[in-house]
Each structure stands twice: as C-alpha cells, then as structure tokens.
Amino acid sequence: MATKSRFYAAHRPVGRQVRVLDLLPGNPGDNVRCEIRVIDLDGDGQYDALSYVWGDRAEEININVSGDCFPVTRNLHGALTRLRDREKHRTLWIDQICIEQANNDERASQVAMMRDIYRRCSCCAIWLGEINQYKKHITVQDARAVFDFFKFSADAQRGLFSSEMPILFQDTDDGACARAAYAAFAMYGNPWWSRVWTIQEAIIPSSAVFLWGSLALPRAVLFLATEKIRMDQMEYYFTDEFASLRILHTPLLRRVLYPIRGFLHSQDDDGPLALLMRWRHRNATDPRDKVYALLGLVPQSVMSSVEHCSYDASPAIVFEQATIDLIRHEGGLRPFIGSADLAHKTPDLASWAIDFASCNVVGNRQLRWWNHFHRHGEFNACGDRTLDLRTRGDSKQIELTGLRIDEILDVGEVYTVNEDESIYLTQVVQIMRGALRLVEDFRSSHPFRNKYTNGESWKSAYWRTMVGDLLMAEFPVQRVEDQHERFVRDLLGQEYLDDSTGVVVDGGVIDHQVSLKTQNDSHKTPIWNHGENELWESVCGMIPNHAFFITQSGYIGIGPASTQPVDEVWIFHGGKVPFVMRRTDASKAMGRHRTLNLVGDAYVHGIMDGQAMEDNHETRNVILS
Known part of the structure; x- marks a missing residue:
C-alpha cells in the first residue's frame, strides 16, 4: 500500500487533468511494463480507453508501473497482454490504474469527468475476456462463427438476398458449438453485459471495438447487425429461411439484441428517468454507482445534486438527491412510479425516493415499470395544477x-x-x-x-x-x-x-x-x-x-x-x-x-x-x- 501511495503522489492530477498509461511494447510472456503520466483532458493528448470487468481482486497479478510493483486483477492483466504492441507503446486510460481508488476525493473528481474521458478517447477497447475464460469448452473457431454471424448480418444489402446461411443457424455440430459460443459472448454468459459502468463506456466513445481473446469486432458492425435482424426489418435484407431461423433462435439472439437496443435507446437520449430505470438491473459493487455510472449520458446540470459524484454521501442520500433532481427535471411526479416499482433495500431511504440498488430482472416480457411509465402520459389527474415541491432539512422529507x-x-x-x-x-x-x-x-x-x-x-x-x-x-x-x-x-x-x-x-x-x-x-x-x-x-x-x-x-x-x-x-x-x-x-x-x-x-x-x-x-x- 505504501508503494501505491508513492506512485500516485508522484503523478497527482489537478483540475481537468487525468492520468494515462503508456503500455510499453513486449512479446507474449513478457512482464507487463508501463509508464504513467498526467495529461490535460482539454488538451490534444491522444489515448484509448478500456471498458472491462475488474474481476476477482483475490486473483491479482503484479505489473510494473513507472518502476513500482502494482497489482491488477487477472482480467485486466489479460487485457493488457492482448492490447500490448510488439514494437511501440500504446497510451491507455484505465480506471483501475489511473484513479487512486482509495482516495474518495480523487475518485469523485475523476468519476465526475468520466463523460469527457470517454468522449475524448480515440477508441474504446471493449474487453470481454479470453474466449474460454468463462466457458472452458469454447474454441477460437466457435467464437469466430459468432463474429462472422454479426458481420454477415451487417453486410446484408437491402433487396439482395444471399442464400448463404451463417454457421450459427446451421443444424450441425459446428452450428451447435457456435450457438454455445454466442451464449458465452452474450448477456448471462459474459459479465461485461451485467455491469452498470459498461453502458456509458459502450455508448459515449466515437469509436469502439469489441475484443474477445484474439478476435475483434467493431462496435459499428454489431450495432448495424442488430438493427437489420430486427423483426420489422428482416424481410428487407434476408431470405425467408434466414428469417424463420432467426425467429427460432430468438431466445438466444435477444441476449445481445436486448442490451444493444438499450444502448441505442440511451444513445438517442430517452430522458434521465428512463435511462436510470432502463439500466437499474445492471450490477455495481458500490450502489451509488448505479447513478454515477450513467451521468455521462445525462445532459450536464440536469442532475446537479449528484453530478459531483461524492463517495462520502450515503447511498440513501445519493438516491434521494437523484430522485429530487428527476422530479424537478420532469416537472412532475412520474419518478414516483420508479420509487414504488420495487421494494426498498437501502437503509434509511425515504419512501418517495427511487432505490436504484434494488434490482429487477430481464424476463420474458416488458417490466412493470415500463407499463406504468408509458401509461402515465395518457392521464392528467392533477388537471392544471402544476408541481409544487419543497425540500425539508436534509432531503429526507419533501x-x-x-x-x-x-x-x-x-x-x-x-x-x-x-x-x-x-x-x-x-x-x-x-x-x-x-x-x-x-x-x-x-x-x-x-x-x-x-x-x-x-x-x-x-x-x-x-x-x-x-x-x-x-x-x-x-x-x-x-x-x-x-x-x-x-x-x-x-x-x-x-x-x-x-x-x-x-x-x-x-x-x-x-x-x-x-x-x-x-x-x-x-x-x-x-x-x-x-x-x-x-x-x-x-x-x-x-x-x-x-x-x-x-x-x-x-x-x-x-x-x-x-x-x-x-x-x-x-x-x-x-x-x-x-x-x-x-x-x-x-x-x-x-x-x-x-x-x-x-x-x-x-x-x-x-x-x-x-x-x-x-x-x-x-x-x-x-x-x-
């Protein structure tokens, strides 16, 4: 811990500065070495950002950062070895290393700039781990068939129907293996899809690429593929046989289609209330991050009470302040629908506040929240009486x-x-x-x-x-x-x-x-x-x-x-x-x-x-x- 303190103290960011990591060149099997430095976020420094799941901290591996021994999680170590070039250094921003996690003040100030950190990056590398990291029997060939399916779908031309059938849809042993690989890549099979932080990391950067072991798939290809294989779009791009097989495999395919459609909705700004409720099923180690991790997708000043991202405030206070911000932004009480959607689990939370720590699940049909959310606008019980909200004391009461x-x-x-x-x-x-x-x-x-x-x-x-x-x-x-x-x-x-x-x-x-x-x-x-x-x-x-x-x-x-x-x-x-x-x-x-x-x-x-x-x-x- 003392080594860590010296390392961070020597490269302390101030104001709009952030640390970046120069990943030094190396060959497979070499120790990971890097140098850390501070850049001005509003300057012209170039860097890539990393989106990943930390993984178990009990399985840490030491790397060398500016001469210091620095432990990182096994999943991050795997990403660094894949991202490393043999001949030249690569500049990266990685939260696990570039933010002093034990320093609440620094953590808050850096997290508050996350929107700009990901917006300014040249490219975001979305690391899904090694191909067989979570399912041991998956091979590179199986994984390649998954990426080939998305490429095939994205390349489909309107009105030009290819008779070719991707391996994923074939009734063969290879097809079965490809479908198993798809399940390992997608939601429920890979933890990247379950973390709340990865949402803005996947949406905000101007360019991004999904990395799965040695394979790469541009984000644009995946997003385009999911648009073309929508039920209301398939007839324009694919044969009837493809469409029937797509319907047959819908329970499997939706494990990617569902979150990607959510990304696209969030990208189009469906409002801060819908945004926070859409992703409340995602996981966060710190419950306050269920709010903080999505602020990069909310217009600045809309949620001014929480945009400073304090880790000294209790989760209850953060959720109450966020709910008040949402009520004021809405100009009405629609956030109360979210407050009562699920039972509260956060200690000392007001009954009217949304408990973002209380998770729902993605099931076979529309969540109750969306039904109430969509119905709300059809009624006007209050007539012409406008919102009259006053806060009292420490925001526990309104x-x-x-x-x-x-x-x-x-x-x-x-x-x-x-x-x-x-x-x-x-x-x-x-x-x-x-x-x-x-x-x-x-x-x-x-x-x-x-x-x-x-x-x-x-x-x-x-x-x-x-x-x-x-x-x-x-x-x-x-x-x-x-x-x-x-x-x-x-x-x-x-x-x-x-x-x-x-x-x-x-x-x-x-x-x-x-x-x-x-x-x-x-x-x-x-x-x-x-x-x-x-x-x-x-x-x-x-x-x-x-x-x-x-x-x-x-x-x-x-x-x-x-x-x-x-x-x-x-x-x-x-x-x-x-x-x-x-x-x-x-x-x-x-x-x-x-x-x-x-x-x-x-x-x-x-x-x-x-x-x-x-x-x-x-x-x-x-x-x-």
Missing part, C-alpha cells in the same frame, strides 16, 4: 400540495408472478372475479348507490378499471370504447355484473359462491401468448402484481400489491396519476401537515382526467418521508 380523495375500505387478492414466468388465464380471471365480488359486496351494503361515483354505471366503471381504461400494445394505443366491454364479459364467462341485480348468468342471478375450476398446470394457457390482442396486454399490465381496491365512498381502482385497507388515495399537484399513500405515526403530531409514506401509483376510475380537481375541493400541504 413537501407537496395535494388533495385527499378517500380512504381505502377493502383490497382484493394479489396474483404474484415473476417477470420470467408465464401469466395464466385462470389466475387472472380469478382475480378479476374477486374484484367483481368486492364491487357486489359494496353495492349490497349501499343499496341506494345505483350509479358509480361519477354517474356512470357500475358495470362500465368495473370493466374499464380491469383494463386501466387503455388499449396497450407496449405503448398506449387509445382509450377504450364501449365496444371493448365484450372482451371483459367474454373473459369472465358466466359471471358478470348487472347494473340492476348484481351478478348474473344468462339473465339469472348466480350463486355468489361460484369459483373457477382448478386446472392442472399442463392445461393452463399463458395469457401472454395472445399478445396480438391489445386488450390482453392491457389486462396483463393491470391485474398481475397489483391489488384491486374500493374506497369508503365507492371509488374503485388498481394499485400496488402492498396496498392495505386504511391507506389513502391522493392526487398531488404535478401528479398525472393518483397515488396510494400511508399515514405515518408522525402524522398524529403534525396537525394540518400530515406525514405520509408513498405506497405507489394507482388507477382510480373517475378521477384520472382532473375531475376531482375541477370540483374545487380544498387542497393541503403534506410531508412525504
């Missing part, structure tokens, strides 16, 4: 202006399903029928409530709530119309709501104890297979992992799975959707200023388009903690 709609009376059962599991028709219908019975029970106990709270029929309010009042095809298509009711009626089968008598079967009142017949798993039909139907997708976005509820005054809605009776429905200024809130013990002592915890966003029928705000009810200031 103050908002809002309208309390009602207290939740009853909550239905929740159908819990993971992202990589199928959604089954029987369970969905069971939840929908349970919600129907809650409505029936409420009507039975309120016999004079012949109409829903907004004057429409209970039947209309119910079926529109089941689909969230929207047709969805990943993105919203339109608001539902009267003719779409038949979908819900057909889905429920015999059991449906009659506005005069309650639940009916072919015109007659049914036994209220009717329940779904139990089916064996082998006979269950995954609802997701019917994705061509926007109404199926709408139901899939509203029913699983959500809770149906009814309030004291008869509002019905669908909210977070953790919704409980006595929770409250609120609309806040700047909030396009209602939110389920939970009173804290501190509320009792706060007088008019209630203290609330965020449970999550909700669909509440009859108030999604500003109707509650139009009634001029008295709003109040509340504190969120």
Whole structure:
C-alpha cells in the first residue's frame, strides 16, 4: 500500500487533468511494463480507453508501473497482454490504474469527468475476456462463427438476398458449438453485459471495438447487425429461411439484441428517468454507482445534486438527491412510479425516493415499470395544477400540495408472478372475479348507490378499471370504447355484473359462491401468448402484481400489491396519476401537515382526467418521508 501511495503522489492530477498509461511494447510472456503520466483532458493528448470487468481482486497479478510493483486483477492483466504492441507503446486510460481508488476525493473528481474521458478517447477497447475464460469448452473457431454471424448480418444489402446461411443457424455440430459460443459472448454468459459502468463506456466513445481473446469486432458492425435482424426489418435484407431461423433462435439472439437496443435507446437520449430505470438491473459493487455510472449520458446540470459524484454521501442520500433532481427535471411526479416499482433495500431511504440498488430482472416480457411509465402520459389527474415541491432539512422529507380523495375500505387478492414466468388465464380471471365480488359486496351494503361515483354505471366503471381504461400494445394505443366491454364479459364467462341485480348468468342471478375450476398446470394457457390482442396486454399490465381496491365512498381502482385497507388515495399537484399513500405515526403530531409514506401509483376510475380537481375541493400541504 505504501508503494501505491508513492506512485500516485508522484503523478497527482489537478483540475481537468487525468492520468494515462503508456503500455510499453513486449512479446507474449513478457512482464507487463508501463509508464504513467498526467495529461490535460482539454488538451490534444491522444489515448484509448478500456471498458472491462475488474474481476476477482483475490486473483491479482503484479505489473510494473513507472518502476513500482502494482497489482491488477487477472482480467485486466489479460487485457493488457492482448492490447500490448510488439514494437511501440500504446497510451491507455484505465480506471483501475489511473484513479487512486482509495482516495474518495480523487475518485469523485475523476468519476465526475468520466463523460469527457470517454468522449475524448480515440477508441474504446471493449474487453470481454479470453474466449474460454468463462466457458472452458469454447474454441477460437466457435467464437469466430459468432463474429462472422454479426458481420454477415451487417453486410446484408437491402433487396439482395444471399442464400448463404451463417454457421450459427446451421443444424450441425459446428452450428451447435457456435450457438454455445454466442451464449458465452452474450448477456448471462459474459459479465461485461451485467455491469452498470459498461453502458456509458459502450455508448459515449466515437469509436469502439469489441475484443474477445484474439478476435475483434467493431462496435459499428454489431450495432448495424442488430438493427437489420430486427423483426420489422428482416424481410428487407434476408431470405425467408434466414428469417424463420432467426425467429427460432430468438431466445438466444435477444441476449445481445436486448442490451444493444438499450444502448441505442440511451444513445438517442430517452430522458434521465428512463435511462436510470432502463439500466437499474445492471450490477455495481458500490450502489451509488448505479447513478454515477450513467451521468455521462445525462445532459450536464440536469442532475446537479449528484453530478459531483461524492463517495462520502450515503447511498440513501445519493438516491434521494437523484430522485429530487428527476422530479424537478420532469416537472412532475412520474419518478414516483420508479420509487414504488420495487421494494426498498437501502437503509434509511425515504419512501418517495427511487432505490436504484434494488434490482429487477430481464424476463420474458416488458417490466412493470415500463407499463406504468408509458401509461402515465395518457392521464392528467392533477388537471392544471402544476408541481409544487419543497425540500425539508436534509432531503429526507419533501413537501407537496395535494388533495385527499378517500380512504381505502377493502383490497382484493394479489396474483404474484415473476417477470420470467408465464401469466395464466385462470389466475387472472380469478382475480378479476374477486374484484367483481368486492364491487357486489359494496353495492349490497349501499343499496341506494345505483350509479358509480361519477354517474356512470357500475358495470362500465368495473370493466374499464380491469383494463386501466387503455388499449396497450407496449405503448398506449387509445382509450377504450364501449365496444371493448365484450372482451371483459367474454373473459369472465358466466359471471358478470348487472347494473340492476348484481351478478348474473344468462339473465339469472348466480350463486355468489361460484369459483373457477382448478386446472392442472399442463392445461393452463399463458395469457401472454395472445399478445396480438391489445386488450390482453392491457389486462396483463393491470391485474398481475397489483391489488384491486374500493374506497369508503365507492371509488374503485388498481394499485400496488402492498396496498392495505386504511391507506389513502391522493392526487398531488404535478401528479398525472393518483397515488396510494400511508399515514405515518408522525402524522398524529403534525396537525394540518400530515406525514405520509408513498405506497405507489394507482388507477382510480373517475378521477384520472382532473375531475376531482375541477370540483374545487380544498387542497393541503403534506410531508412525504
């Protein structure tokens, strides 16, 4: 450690300076030797940057840096031996060596310049490790077939269909080996695709090349290939046989297509909120890096509270400051959707803050977050009331202006399903029928409530709530119309709501104890297979992992799975959707200023388009903690 301190002290960057490494020439088997120096980031110094995974620090190998013995991880050592030229030195920027990692002040200042470090580099070398590093049976020939597949796809010319079939798609032993190599190269097979830092490293540089052992593939080739083999583009470039095999191997191919499409979305600037949420499944040793590692893709000053990249601030403080920045940038409360997307795991984190350390997984269908994110813009619960946000003290609490709609009376059962599991028709219908019975029970106990709270029929309010009042095809298509009711009626089968008598079967009142017949798993039909139907997708976005509820005054809605009776429905200024809130013990002592915890966003029928705000009810200031 003393050697390291002397080494860094002798080459201390100040201001906009960074250290770079001159990798000295050598032959295979020679010790790795390099010289370190400081350059002005705004000067004309040339260097390449390295994107890689550190790997296990328990397996370190010593190299020589400016005469000092310096330990690096085995994966970095492998990259240096591959990048080394036999005759001339190569100048590199590598975070593991060029930043004094034990110095929090230096680490923060250097990380804050990461955007410019990668933007200024001549080329970024994306090191995926040795070919057989993670899967021992992969050969160079197998790996070459993977890169040849991407080159073949990128070279395809519009309207000129080649009858050649890449090895990756061949039903041969070589094809099977190539597919195994593809799995080793791609997401789930190679840790480079799982690290949050590698996102901006892959996007920001003007030029980049993927290095896998001795093989190289330009980033431009990989990006172009993924564009041409998209489902909506294949017919212009490839034969029907190629297209059918591409569809057959989609589960394998998407391990690269998914992250590359994410890179392209992030490259086009889909906004800081979507950016941070898109990549929250990526891993970081330090949870604060789930924010810091993406700041290079966010316009400067948008997230001013965290752009200094302090490693002295706790993860909770960083996430709270980042969430406040996102709310202010959005000019609304859409970040609250991210705050409630996953259970919090970061200690001492406010309920309204996004816990970026809580990871989701990439499953077989769109994540719940994206469904809520896309739906959000279709509503305007707050009407013309704009965001009124005030921070309090150390940013643990924020103050908002809002309208309390009602207290939740009853909550239905929740159908819990993971992202990589199928959604089954029987369970969905069971939840929908349970919600129907809650409505029936409420009507039975309120016999004079012949109409829903907004004057429409209970039947209309119910079926529109089941689909969230929207047709969805990943993105919203339109608001539902009267003719779409038949979908819900057909889905429920015999059991449906009659506005005069309650639940009916072919015109007659049914036994209220009717329940779904139990089916064996082998006979269950995954609802997701019917994705061509926007109404199926709408139901899939509203029913699983959500809770149906009814309030004291008869509002019905669908909210977070953790919704409980006595929770409250609120609309806040700047909030396009209602939110389920939970009173804290501190509320009792706060007088008019209630203290609330965020449970999550909700669909509440009859108030999604500003109707509650139009009634001029008295709003109040509340504190969120």
